[in-house]
Amino acid sequence: MSEALNFHFDVDGDDFTSAGQASVQIKKNLRQLGISPDTIRRVSIAMYEGEINMVIHAGGGEADVSVTEDYVEILLTDHGPGIANIEQAMQEGFSTAPDAIRSLGFGAGMGLPNMKRYSDYMNIDSEVGKGTTITMRVNL
């Protein structure tokens, strides 16, 4: 593989039921590329958490995944409310999710820490009122 393979997804912010479909698709694509199950699982979980966050906190967004020789890169872009205090948001247990979201099984404040845990590199770029861009890489 000399050139990067790119995949693009629009993540619908109005449909909680279908949230996660981009991650499901990426999981299939990576399987076809013969990437190791452990690596695929790390990419899938990190991307799924990010995708769910875009749906529940930011009204949807876009996901771009590129596979290079050295790593899988996941780029998540949204134009939601942004994250005021990234350090606080990264703490296990910190969540601003309302009860309605908690009753759907999310809002434990574990998503961002999980994304950090499963990726080899993660960067959050966020501006309040403008949106959030998260870059994650999992090495191959």
Added chain:
Amino acid sequence: MKMTTIKELLCADVVCGEENLDSNVFSACGSDMMSDVLAFVKDQAVLLTGLVNSQVIRTAEMMDMVCIVFVRAKLPTPEMIELAKECGIVLMTTEKRMYDACGILYTNGLVGNKIKK
């Protein structure tokens, strides 16, 4: 532990994936919060949960889990059953509560796993 044993110990009904009941599971996790589940990775695990929506199936799929047991007699929706069939996940439902269901599996030798830091 074989999934047939889980079914017997929990007096569970199998909703789908009957043909996979002979396979083994090596660990388990019980939670209604999906990101708590996603913090834990172990091969061939079973998820016990009281939560019923499509994200439960997707969470298990992302984790490569092989079985989901719904506690307190909760029943998955037709869409959830479809999703589970597509990725070969066994679904069961038991009348037992979360605490009891986990306790029964644990005392019969199916242990949990440490969170990967």
